Amino acid sequence: MVKATWMRGGTSKCWVFERSALEVPGFTVDEVLLRLFGSPDPRQIDGVGGGTSTTSKAVILSPSEQPGVDIDYTFAQVGIDQAVVDWGSNCGNCSAVIAPYALKHGWIDAEDGLATAHIRNTNTGQLLVERMVLDGTQSTAFIPGVPFPGQAVEIGFLDPAGGTTGALFPAGDRLSTLQVAGIGSHPGFEADATLIDAGAPMVIITAAQAGLDAADFSAWPALALADSDRLDRIRRAGAVEMGLASSAESAQRAIPKLAIVQAPAAGGDDDFSVMMLSMGAPHPALAITGSVGLTMAARQPGTSIANLLPTPPGEVLHMQTPAGQIQTWQRQIEGRTAVGTTRTARELAEAQLSFDPVALPGSPSTAVLAGEPLLDPDSAQLLDDPPAHKRRTVFASVAVFAALGLGATLVGGGLLNPPATTTDGDYAGETVEMVIPLAEGGGTDTWARFVGQELVHSIPGEPGFAPINEAGGEGITGSNRFASSAADDGTELLVSTATTVVPWVLDRHVVKYSFEDLEPVLVNGTGGVIYARTAAGVKTPKDLVDRKKPLVFGGISATGLDLTTLVAFDLLEADISATFGFEGRGPVNLALQRGEVDIDYTTTSSYQSAVEPIAKEGSATVLMSFGQLDGHGKIVRDPNFPEAPTVVEVYRDLHGKEPSGPKFEAYKTLLGLTYTYQKGLWAPKDAPDEAVNLLRDSAHELSGDKEFNDKAAEVLGGYPIVADENLSQRVKDAYTVTDETKGYVTALLKDSYGIELD
Template identity: 80%
Template sequence: MKHTIKATWMRGGTSKCWVFERSELDVPGFTTDEVLLRLFGSPDPRQIDGVGGGSSTTSKAVILGPSDEPGIDVEYTFAQVGIDQAVVDWGSNCGNCSAVIAPYALKRGWVEPEDGILTVRIRNTNTGQILIERMNLDGSEAEAFIPGVPFPGQAVDIGFLDPAGATTGALFPDGKELSTLSVEDEDPRTRSDITATLIDAGAPVVIIDAQTAGLGTADFRQWPTACTAEMPRLERIRRAGAVAMGLAKTEEDAQRAIPKLAIVAPAESGSDADIKVMMLSMGAPHPALAITGSVALTLGAHHPGTLIAQQLASAPDGELRLQTPAGLITTWQRQIDGQLAVGTSRTARELADATLSFDPAGERTENPAVILAQGTGLDEQQLEPDPPPHGRRTVFASVAAFAVLGLGATLVGGGLLNPPATTADGDYAGETLEVVIPLAEGGGTDTWARFVGQELVHDIPGEPGFAPINDAGGEGITGSNRFASSAADDGTELLVSTATTVVPWVLDRHVVKYSFEDLEPVLVNGTGGVIYARTAAGVKSTRDLIDRKKPLVFGGISATGLDLTTLVAFDLLEADITATFGFEGRGPVNLALQRGEVDIDYSTTSSYHSAVEPIAKEGSATVLMSFGQLDEHGEVVRDPNFPDAPTVVEVYKDLHGKEPSGPKLEAYKTLLGLTYTYQKGLWAPKDAPEEAVDLLRDSAHELSGDEEFNKKAAEVLGGYPIVADENLSQRVKDAYTVTDETKGYVTALLKDSYGIELD
C-alpha cells in the first residue's frame, strides 16, 4: 500500500534539501531512516527511483516543526541521506540547509514579521545549537547573490548564539590563545614544535598559518592543490591539536571529522578581503568554508592574541571578510538581545511543493540492500557515520553486500566455513571491487566510473560486489596520491583516471605523488569535444579567431588540467585569446558565456547536447571546430560525433594555408591522446596479481563487445568505445610517453602566455 508524504524542495545556500514536517515521516512499520532512503532512491549512485539529486549537496533533508520550548520558534533536525549506501547520517548540522528554516516557518505561519523584519529563534537538535535567523522583507535586502550560486535568493542572516565551547566547554580548550603543539615528523622518532590557535566555537578548529602549512610561497589560487604534498603532515598537526583540545586521548584516537584545520595568511594589499583562509575537512580542502568553521575563525579574529588576529592588518570592525577558494565570504559578530551571535549570510529559495510517494512494496521487493536494512531493526540513534575513504563499511552496506553476492556463509567459531576469497584463482567470488574516484560526486567522471563499474562487475567471473568511493580534493590529485600510497595490491582496488589527474603527472608537478608507470591499465575510454564562441563577441566563423582588435576571453577552470589541450590548440592556431581561470566547472563557464562575461569555451561530448547545442541553434553561440580524435597512426581525424565540424588541424590549414608542423603540433597531438582519445581509465596497482589484472581486462574486453551494454552506454560514453584488448598496455604506454620537447613547450606556454609557473 502506497503512502503519500508532503514535502517542499528548497535550495539553502549552496545545497538543495527536501523539507519535511515531522509528522509526515511517521509511516507505520518503518523507521525514519527507511522512509528517507526509499524517498531519495538510495542506495543508488543516480538515485534514479527517488528525489535525491545524486550528490552529497543535493541528498539532504530538513525535518522541522514549531517548538513548545519558550523562546524557541522552530526545532529542526538535519539528515544527510546516503547515496550509494543505505545509511542516513544524523551526526551533524548543515549551515547551508539551515537557511531554509526561516522562509519555511514564515510560509507556514509559525512566525510573524515585525516592521518588515522577520526574526526566528531555532534549535538544531543534532548539535543542541541555538540559531537566530533574520530576513529583511521590505524589499531593500530581499534578494542577494552568494558565491557558488548563479541566481539570487532570499537573503537570510544566520547567527549562532553563544557558540563558544559547545563541544569542549571552553572557547580556548587549553586555556591559551596561542599554543605550541608537539607534532610527529616524517621520521616518527622525532617531533617538532609548531604554533597554533586551538578554538572551539561552532566547531572545534586548529588554526595554523600558511608558512607552517608549507604553503608560504604558493599562490593562494593553488592552495587546494599545493597542500596535497603536505597532507600527511597537516593531518598529524590536526591530530596533535585534537589531543591538546581534549577531544582524543591519543593522536591515533582522533576523529576524522573534528577538529577541523584552518590555514590562514594575510590578505593581499588592496584586496577586499581581511584574510585568506582555506579549511581542511575530512582530509581534503573544503571548496569554500564550512559555516560552523567560519564561526570559530570569526571569534578568533576578535581576540588579539590568536594566530588569526595576528595575520589581520587591523582589528575587525564587526565584520570579517574571508577570502576562500570559492570567493569572498563575509561573517559578522554582534549582540542580539544581550547575547553574542556570530554568523554569516546565505540565500534560500523554494523550488517546489510536492507530494511524494512512499511505496513499501517496492521498498521490500526491489532493493535488496534496503530490504536488509529494514530487517536490522536499527534506528537513527544506532547508525554510525561513514568511515574514511578506502575502508567504508556500514551495517547496511556490509549486510547488503552479502545479500547481493549471495554468499550465504555460515559463521562457526568466529571463522567462515568457505575458503578465503582470492583474485588469482580465475574468479572474483567473495570479493568486492572498490573503485576509487578522486573527484566529487555528481560530475562527469563520477557518472562514468559508477556506470562502467556497475556494468563491469557483471562480466567478471564470480560477480564481485561493487563499491564506488569518492576521494575528492586537490583537482583529483589528493585521492590519486592516497591510492598510490595505500591501495590494496590484490586487484580488488582500482583507480579512476581522467585528464584532470593525467595532465599534472605529465607536467611533473611536485604535488603529484602517483605515477602511471606504477599502475597497470585495465581499460580506457575516450571522449570528444568542441570549441564554441559567443556570437555577440563578433565570432561567426573560425576566421574571427585571428587578427582581432580585441582578444577573445576564454573561461578556464585550471590551466594544468583538461583546459591545457584547449590552450595548446589556441596557440597552434595563433588565435587572439586571453584567459581567466578559477571557474568551478564547465557549467559555470557556459553560463558566464551566455551572460557575456567570457567569449569562448569548449564542451566535451557528454554535455554538448544540453549545454551548447541549444544556444547554437538559437544563434547566440557558434560551434567553431572539434578537437578531433587520434587514429591508429597517431594522426588527427574527425570526431564521429561531430562529423561536420572541422578539426583543429583542419582549421589551422584553412587559416594559414599550410599544414601545421613542429613542436606545437606534436604537443597538441600528445595532449589530444592523453585528454580525449584515452581520457578516462581504470588502473590497478603494478604489483597486483597478473592473473587478476588479466581477468579484469578480459572481462572489460568482453563487455566492450556486448550489444546491450553499448546501447545503454550510448549516452554515458557518447559512442566512444571501451578499449581493453591484448595490446592495451603498449597502446597506453605509447600515449603516455611525453617527450622533453613537448614538456618544455607546454611549460614555456603556461609561463609566457598565462603567467603560470609549474611547481
C-alpha cells in the first residue's frame, strides 16, 4: 500500500506523496506512479488518475536538507494513454498544496497567524515562497475556474528570470520581429513579439498580431482554434529566436507557450486581457508559470504588454482571462524579487493506494483469465462503465473529508445545506453543472462554456455555473456516465455535439445513452462547405463525376462528423476515395494545399481563415454548402454561404431530377443531427417539467437578446440558439433515425470504406 493525499491545488487536482512512500523495492518511481494512476489507459480505470491532464498529476514532497529551504518539491505529469511520466516542468497550480500539506504534517510552523514555507522545485531549480494567513481574515478565497472556496495560498517565485535559457529576454530585445515561415500557399510574414523567460519561456503577441483585435474577447478561444496553425507558426518561430529549437519544425509542442494580449476595455479595472495557448489549445484560465512572465513583461518598458498600458502597473496586476480576472504581484521578499499570485487549495481525501506490481504493463507475470482476450490501451476506452455514484453523493463524501482536513469550514456556508428546489420558478442557491464529454480547449468546450456562462444569468435566481469536462472515448464515456447517474432535478445538463451524436446513430455497442431518453433544453447549429483543390482538375461540381482518377478525400474518422460528407459524396455519385487518420481539419487543409489530398470540407467557424484565402487566390474551389434544414424539414441555403448551392441543388444539376430514396433520407437525417442541430444542452428525462421549461424559457429569452447575439456572433457563427415552444417536436423529428437509414449507413461504411461497426 502507498500512502497518499488527494488535494486540489488551484484549477488542478493532484495526488500528494511523500518521497519515501514511492520507494518500492524492485521498481522505479515511474513504474510505481504509472501503476497507481492506471496508465496507460485513456480512462485510467484501474488507478487513481482522472483521465485528463489536470487530474493526472503527482506532487512528491520531502523535508529539505538545503539551508534556507523547508521542502523539496518534485512535480510529475503522469501520462494517460502513454506509459510516460514527464518530469521536465513545474505545475504552478499544484504548487498551492505544498504549504497546507507541510503545515498539517509539522514540516513548518505558524507564527502570529501566518505560515510561511520555503520551497525548492527540483524539476527546474526554482525557489518558491508560500504564505497562508490563518487568523480567519484572509484564509479562504475563490479563484476563477473553481466554483468553491479553498485555503488561500500566496505563491511567490523568487528571482524567476532566465530559469530555462539563462536570460529574461533570450533574444536580447524586449520586442523582436519574428520571421514566420510560409507553408503551402500561405506566404511567410513578420510578427512582433516579446520573447521572455520567467516562470516558463513564452512568446507574447498582441491581439492585432494574432488577428483578434476586431473580435470580442469572449470569442477569442473559438477564433484561436480556427487559426491555430498560423498561431503555432508564430510560436515556433519564437522558439528558434529564443534558442529553444534549431528549427521551427523541431520546436517542442509545450515550450514556449504563446500568450495573446490586448489593451484593457474602457471602464474596467483590468490592466489588460490575455489568453494563453498551451499545447495548441486556449487555456481556460491561465497557467501560473505563464502568469509570472506576463507580470514581469508588463513592468519592462518596450514589451508587447507595456506598450499597451497607459501607465506603469502598480504592485498588483489585474489580468482578464477567459475564466475571469486573475491578480498577480511583484515585490521584494527577503531581499529578492518575487513574482506571484494567490491560488487556493483543499484536501479532498487521505488514502492508502493499492500497488499491484503483478499487473504492471508488460510484466511477464501478468495473469490472463482463461478465455479473456488481451486488451490494448486503445480498446480500453470501449469497455462498459459500471453505474457511477450520483454526483451529489460524491459531493457529500468529499465534504466529509473537507470537514476533517484543512481549508475553509463549509458547514456554515451553505454547501451542506439541503439544495434549493428547482420547481418553484427560481434557481437561487443552485449550481448548474454542465457535463462536457470532451477535452478542455476544443470547439465544443469553448461553445459550452460561453453558452453556459450567458445562460445562467438569464435563469431566475442566477444559479452558479460549473462546467465539468469528462473526456474519453470520443465523448462516449462522459455521455454514458451522464445517462446512468446525472442528477434528475434539472441542475445537471449534458452537452452534445456531432462527435457524440454519430456513434448513437450508428448503434455502437459502447453507447449506453440515447437522445430519446433526454429532454432538449436548447440546440444550436453550424454550417459548412465542401471545397476542392483546383490543381486536381476541379472547377465546378460537375468535375466530381465521371473522373479517370478518383479525388482523394482527407478524413479524420469515418464514424464522426466526416460521415455526413461521405453520405453526400455517395448521394452525388462522386468519384471519391478516402484516407483517414488526420488529427483535425487544419492538418487536412494543409495537406490539400500540399497536393496530398484533393477534396475536403470545413465548418463555418474555420472557413474564413482556412478556405476563403486559398479560394480567393484560385488554388481551391468552393463547390457547395451542406445547407440547412428549415422549420419544415426542407433543405435550404446556408445564410452564411448564400452564393453556394446546397448538396441538393448540386444533385439536381448533375442528375436532372430531385434526390430521393434511402441515400437522400440518410443525408437529411445527418444534416439535421450534425449541422442544423449540431450542439445541444440536454436534461435527464426524469427532470421536473417545471425545471426543464424554466431552462428552455430562459434560453429562448437569451436567444432574442441583442447584446447576447452581438457577443455570440463569432462563437455561434450567426446560427441562432433555438429553444422555442416547438423545440421538443423539432428535435424529436430531427433525432428520429429510421432502421433504413442506419442500415444504409452501415453498409456504406463497410462496402466503400472497409469499416465494420462494433
